[in-house]
Amino acid sequence: MSTNNPALSLQEPSTLEIRPRYEGSNICTWIGFKHVNYLVEEAVLNHLRQGGLLPGTVYETYGLCTDIVDIDTRILHAFHIDDVAVAEVRPHRRAKDGELLLSVVLHVQRETLLKAVTSTVRVQLRLDPRGGGAEPVPAQLAPYAVERLAAVPGWEPEPPEANADSADLVKELTAGRNAHAWRFRIPYWYCHFTERMQMSGYLRLMEEAKDRLVADRGVSIKTLLDEQNWIPVVPHSRITVLDEARMEEDLYVVFTVEDVFKGFTYTSRMDTYVVRDGALLQTATGRITHGYAVIENRRDWSLVSFDDRMNAALEGQSA
Missing domain, CATH: 3.10.129.10 (Hotdog Thioesterase)
Structure with a gap:
């Protein structure tokens, strides 16, 4: 060129x-x-x-x-x-x-x-x-x-019901919701072109969010693998950048269970925020659909329906 x-x-x-x-x-x-x-x-x-x-x-x-x-x-x-x-x-x-x-x-x-x-x-x-x-x-x-990066130009976010000055913002972001959240300091290896979070960083966080959610509710990936030979499978994912997140900012990641479909798959939403200039600014949103499959052999698996323990976890009940 x-x-x-x-x-x-x-x-x-x-x-x-x-x-x-x-x-x-x-x-x-x-x-x-x-x-x-x-x-x-x-x-x-x-x-x-x-x-x-x-x-x-x-x-x-x-x-x-x-x-x-x-x-x-x-x-x-x-x-x-x-x-x-x-x-x-x-x-x-x-x-x-x-x-x-x-x-x-x-x-x-x-x-x-x-x-x-x-x-x-x-x-x-x-x-x-x-x-x-x-x-x-x-x-x-x-x-x-x-x-400035924004996949949806002119997007006007609806502020979450949380106080950006709260000492426990994670708790505020999940209050009354079927959600799990944590604070994450953005490291340089999640960024590119010197300082901005890149898409692969958000993909890593979306994968981590699932892991954190099920572990918090007593159905960790290792637990279901050991006890039922189940593994998570993903048919659909989407992530949209709404604003820029910068290296070494604290990113608040909120993972909310939204829908359970016929006991075979469930959809969760991931929203990420930074506190900037005293206010919460949303930097990305995304959705991912998960199911579970049983390992049949080293090559094959088949989708299974959720049992009572998994349904309870998805409803927000800890084991």
């Missing part, structure tokens, strides 16, 4: 073959939702590069940070560690002019080539004042450039 005149072809579809990261094979050889989203992220970055928008180059040249600000992913078939994902990325049919809204499909080879994952991803180019000496943003990139 020429630094003076970037030639973009982002309307053309792209393809990529990629394997899951070994780290994501947490239970048997199945790949967890977080690492499925990492596959989606890599497919999107490859699409941008093939289209002439190289994240490293546009940052070093124009001070533009490539950020995923919304990722909505459905998992139709599980990936295993030795699988090769065949990714196809193209502009989303609902994408408007000046909008980087992409449709991602991951296929996996079984007896036939199966559609394994579908995802919708929104990307923004965040102007970064750090570093200095950046060239002017060219006309081809200007429609995608923003001064």
